[in-house]
Amino acid sequence: MLLQDSLHASLSDPTLEVMNFLNEIALRYPDAISFAPGRPHEKFYDPQQLTTYLDAYTRHLREARGFSEERIRTNLFQYGRTNGHIHDLIARMLEKDEGIRAAPESIVVTVGCQEGMFLALRALFSQPTDVLLVGMPCYIGITGAAKLLDIAVAPVTEGEQGLDLHALEATLEALRAEGKRPRALYLVADFANPSGRSLPAPERARLLEIAAREDFLILEDNPYGFFSREGSRKPTLKSMDTRGQVIYLGSFSKSAFPGLRVGYAVADQRVTGPSGAPHLLAEEFSKIKSMLTVNTSPICQALIGGMLVMNDCSLLDANQEAIRFYKENMDATLQSLARHFPRSEAWARDVSWNVPDGGFFLVMKLPIAADEALLEQSARQHQVIWTPMRYFYLGTGGEHELRLSVSYLTPERIEEGVARLARVLRGALEQRREGVARAG
Numbered sequence: 001m002l003l004q005d006s007l008h009a010s011l012s013d014p015t016l017e018v019m020n021f022l023n024e025i026a027l028r029y030p031d032a033i034s035f036a037p038g039r040p041h042e043k044f045y046d047p048q049q050l051t052t053y054l055d056a057y058t059r060h061l062r063e064a065r066g067f068s069e070e071r072i073r074t075n076l077f078q079y080g081r082t083n084g085h086i087h088d089l090i091a092r093m094l095e096k097d098e099g100i101r102a103a104p105e106s107i108v109v110t111v112g113c114q115e116g117m118f119l120a121l122r123a124l125f126s127q128p129t130d131v132l133l134v135g136m137p138c139y140i141g142i143t144g145a146a147k148l149l150d151i152a153v154a155p156v157t158e159g160e161q162g163l164d165l166h167a168l169e170a171t172l173e174a175l176r177a178e179g180k181r182p183r184a185l186y187l188v189a190d191f192a193n194p195s196g197r198s199l200p201a202p203e204r205a206r207l208l209e210i211a212a213r214e215d216f217l218i219l220e221d222n223p224y225g226f227f228s229r230e231g232s233r234k235p236t237l238k239s240m241d242t243r244g245q246v247i248y249l250g251s252f253s254k255s256a257f258p259g260l261r262v263g264y265a266v267a268d269q270r271v272t273g274p275s276g277a278p279h280l281l282a283e284e285f286s287k288i289k290s291m292l293t294v295n296t297s298p299i300c301q302a303l304i305g306g307m308l309v310m311n312d313c314s315l316l317d318a319n320q321e322a323i324r325f326y327k328e329n330m331d332a333t334l335q336s337l338a339r340h341f342p343r344s345e346a347w348a349r350d351v352s353w354n355v356p357d358g359g360f361f362l363v364m365k366l367p368i369a370a371d372e373a374l375l376e377q378s379a380r381q382h383q384v385i386w387t388p389m390r391y392f393y394l395g396t397g398g399e400h401e402l403r404l405s406v407s408y409l410t411p412e413r414i415e416e417g418v419a420r421l422a423r424v425l426r427g428a429l430e431q432r433r434e435g436v437a438r439a440g
């Protein structure tokens, strides 16, 4: 028998149970309308596409790159270059879609963005005093990775406009006073998971200045940047980065499909060793990757490589229909919320929600606890599922908030789901009012 206490402390941390809990509730109520998963919609996928992408990539290797049949075979079937073999295509995509100029050698093709987070954290965090700053609420992929690597995390409050830069400066000062070194800041500047908020462009410039002055790196994670509701997109921090302060973490999970498990990191920072000759941080990432996943599946790289060559290295163009679909879903959710939580009715008056400019998520604020008991009741009695925001906070926070993910439903299901949610909340809120009246 193994004692739980004898295992790594992170394994007793409730954060690592969140996914299991959500999966379990979804399995127990398979017919429920679920606003929980941040999954892309499957209407964009067809198994036939896989062979088309693979064919397009092998044709590219043969015709554009002049590879022999033998070399193509090796490329697909063998262990490959640790940092990947589609780095040149990704570099072209970044320039076209994001205005990011990155040398192909500075790009590491990863097993999802999640591996990119591990590579960055393992490489950068070298001293016990090093601290990772994260906007709060925060994506659990990064806080979970930090926990597994025993890296200390300091939360920075988010305001309605994304990361609060005054709070950031106060946190930096407090950490320095304690003898800590703020090493890096992780953030999703565009349509964040879970809050849906985006950092305004002028604040991005100010954040880069603060990072330069305070000497920390920024880990910019950008899986949702394409999915603007208004049509306009803000520049990524990486495209504004003139001093090598930003490590860009990319994912193909939303712009292509999550089953690929392919992402990438742009690590173009210069590293100088004892010999004096500088090299790229991507080469250090390669050492870690060689011991973590060896290399990203060459077949999965070939699939996304095919998708890139078929779309002239622009996924933005390839995503136009998906961008429209997610915009319509967010619009439908906001309209349904306004309809089913009317300001004119007393029970709904203290329920509010934010209006994201895009992405997959929005947050509702309630005058009652949005906890597991309410979720259970919601799933059992009304067949509707959502995510308690509590899960995305370190310490306290989010107790009265819930996240709605709008990506995995259709507008019709959204309308029905919001109607059910209104029934759940109306019941719980009226019950509370009666309780308060009785106690009074």
Ligand SMILES: Cc1ncc(COP(=O)(O)O)c(C=O)c1O
Binding pocket: 038, 111, 112, 113, 114, 115, 139, 141, 188, 193, 221, 223, 250, 251, 252, 253, 258, 262, 263
């Ligand atoms: C903020 C954030 N980063 C990254 C990812 C995706 O990571 P991956 O590329 O490992 O699928 C997600 C997906 O939910 C996310 O919300």
